[in-house]
Amino acid sequence: MANGTKYLMSMGELKRKDNSVLFHNEKGNFYLPIESTREIYCMNEITVNSKFLDFAAKAGIVIHFFNYYGYYSGSFYPKETLVSxxxxxxxxxxxxxxxxxxxxxxxxxxxxxxxxxxxxxxxxxxxxxxxxxxxxxxxxxxxxxxxxxxxxxxxxxxxxxxxxxxxxxxxxxxxxxxxxxxxxxxxxxxxxxxxxxxxxxxxxxxxxxxxxxxxxxxxxxxxxxxxxxxxxxxxxxxxxxxxxxxxxxxxxxxxxxxxxxxxxxxxxxxxxxxxxxxxxxxxxxxxxxxxxxxxxxxxxxxxxxxxxxxxxxxxxxxxxxxxxxxxxxxxxxx
Missing domain, CATH: 1.20.120.920 (CRISPR-associated endonuclease Cas1, C-terminal domain)
Structure with missing residues (x-):
C-alpha cells in the first residue's frame, strides 16, 4: 500500500537484501522499498532474523505480528528516540x-x-x-x-x-x-x-x-x-x-x-x-x-x-x- 503500510498475508521470510526489504514466499521474491515502508503487518507465519531486525530498526520500521486467529501477538519497533x-x-x-x-x-x-x-x-x-x-x-x-x-x-x-x-x-x-x-x-x-x-x-x-x-x-x-x-x-x-x-x-x-x-x-x-x-x-x-x-x-x-x-x-x-x-x-x- 502506498501509505507506507505493508501487509504480508502469506507465509514467508523477511530479509535484508542490499538496501531493501525482501519478502520471500512460495511465489518468489518481493521487494519493499525501504524509504516508503513505515509499518509491516505480518498476518501469517513470517520468519525474520536479527540482521533484518537491525536493518528495520535503523530504518525506523515498526513490525506487527499476528497469530493464526488474527490476534495481535506483539510488535518489534526501533529503540525509542522520543523518550521523555x-x-x-x-x-x-x-x-x-x-x-x-x-x-x-x-x-x-x-x-x-x-x-x-x-x-x-x-x-x-x-x-x-x-x-x-x-x-x-x-x-x-x-x-x-x-x-x-x-x-x-x-x-x-x-x-x-x-x-x-x-x-x-x-x-x-x-x-x-x-x-x-x-x-x-x-x-x-x-x-x-x-x-x-x-x-x-x-x-x-x-x-x-x-x-x-x-x-x-x-x-x-x-x-x-x-x-x-x-x-x-x-x-x-x-x-x-x-x-x-x-x-x-x-x-x-x-x-x-x-x-x-x-x-x-x-x-x-x-x-x-x-x-x-x-x-x-x-x-x-x-x-x-x-x-x-x-x-x-x-x-x-x-x-x-x-x-x-x-x-x-x-x-x-x-x-x-x-x-x-x-x-x-x-x-x-x-
Whole structure:
C-alpha cells in the first residue's frame, strides 16, 4: 500500500537484501522499498532474523505480528528516540492522582462516538436504535459527573455502553451477522471474527502512532497497566473503534462485500476470516485510516490515522500543561 503500510498475508521470510526489504514466499521474491515502508503487518507465519531486525530498526520500521486467529501477538519497533522523563513522571502522577477523571473522559469519548454511529442509522430509518442514542445522551453524562465513581464502576459503565451498542446490531446488520454475545478468544461466528480482527489492527496501528510521541505505552488509565502489553494503546484505540472498526464492518457487510458463505472458515468452536476475507477487510480498514476530514482546530484536513497520534499529543498537553483533554469525537471532528 502506498501509505507506507505493508501487509504480508502469506507465509514467508523477511530479509535484508542490499538496501531493501525482501519478502520471500512460495511465489518468489518481493521487494519493499525501504524509504516508503513505515509499518509491516505480518498476518501469517513470517520468519525474520536479527540482521533484518537491525536493518528495520535503523530504518525506523515498526513490525506487527499476528497469530493464526488474527490476534495481535506483539510488535518489534526501533529503540525509542522520543523518550521523555518529564512526560513519564507526569503520566505516573496522573495515574496516581487523576486516573478516574481521565478514564471517565475515555468512556465519554467511546459513548459519544457510538452515539454518532447509531444516530446515522436512526436518520436512515433505523428508528429502533433511538432508545440507545437517548440513553447515551442523557444517562452517560450523568454517570460521568459522579466524582465518587471508582475505576471498577467506570469499567462497568463502559461495558454497559458496549453491550447496548451490540444489542442494536440486529437493526443494522443482516441476520447472518447478528451478534448474540461478544466472544473474543476465539471468535465463534462471523461478526465476532470481524470485530476481533478489526480491533487487533486498530490496536497495532495505535501502537505505531503512540511510538511517535513522548508517551510511555505501559502507563494507562482506563485499562489496568500490566506487564506484557501496551495498555495506553488500548485506552486510545477504544475511542476510535466506533469510527474505524465498526463503520468498516457495517459498510462491508451491508454492501455484501463480505459474505458468510464466501469469506469465513468455520472450524470446531471458532470462526475466522479466510485469506480472501482478510485481504478485503485490510484494504477497507486501511482506506478508513487514510480517509481525511476537516480538523476544526487545525483548520486543515487530516486522516483518521493522524487523529490517533493527535489524541496522544492532546493527552501530553493535558499531562504537562493542564490543557483540557477531550478524545477524538465524530460529532465535533476533534
Amino acid at each position: 522523563g518529564k512526560v513519564t513522571i507526569k503520566q505516573v502522577e496522573a495515574f496516581l492522582n487523576n486516573r478516574n477523571k481521565i478514564a471517565k473522559t475515555f468512556v465519554q469519548g467511546i459513548a459519544d462516538n457510538i452515539c454518532e454511529v447509531l444516530y446515522h442509522y436512526y436518520r436512515h430509518d433505523k428508528k429502533e436504535v433511538y432508545d440507545t442514542v437517548e440513553w447515551i445522551r442523557e444517562r452517560v453524562p450523568e454517570y460521568m459527573e459522579d466524582d465518587n465513581l471508582g475505576i471498577k464502576q467506570i469499567l462497568r459503565i463502559e461495558g454497559e455502553i458496549w453491550q447496548r451498542f451490540y444489542e442494536n446490531f440486529k437493526y443494522i446488520l443482516p441476520e447472518d451477522f447478528i451478534l448474540n454475545k461478544r466472544v473474543k478468544r476465539p471468535p465463534d461466528n462471523p461478526i465476532n471474527a470481524l470485530i476481533s480482527f478489526g480491533n487487533s489492527i486498530l490496536y497495532s496501528k495505535t501502537v505505531s502512532q503512540i511510538y511517535n510521541t513522548h508517551l510511555n505505552q505501559t502507563i494507562s488509565y482506563l485499562h489496568e497497566p500490566s506487564e506484557g502489553r501496551f495498555s495506553l494503546s488500548l485506552d486510545l484505540s477504544e475511542v476510535f473503534k466506533p469510527a474505524i472498526v465498526y463503520r468498516t464492518i457495517f459498510e462491508l457487510v451491508n454492501t455484501k462485500q463480505i459474505q458468510v458463505g464466501r469469506h469465513f472458515d468455520k472450524k470446531y468452536n471458532y470462526c475466522l476470516l479466510n485469506e480472501e476475507g482478510k485481504k478485503m477487510f485490510v484494504q477497507a480498514i486501511e482506506q478508513r485510516f487514510e480517509s481525511v476530514f476537516d480538523h476544526k482546530k487545525l483548520k486543515r484536513k487530516i486522516s483518521y490515522k493522524t487523529a490517533i497520534r493527535l489524541d496522544g499529543y492532546k493527552l501530553i498537553k493535558y499531562l504537562v500543561e493542564g490543557e483540557n483533554f477531550r478524545p477524538f469525537s465524530l460529532k465535533h471532528m476533534m
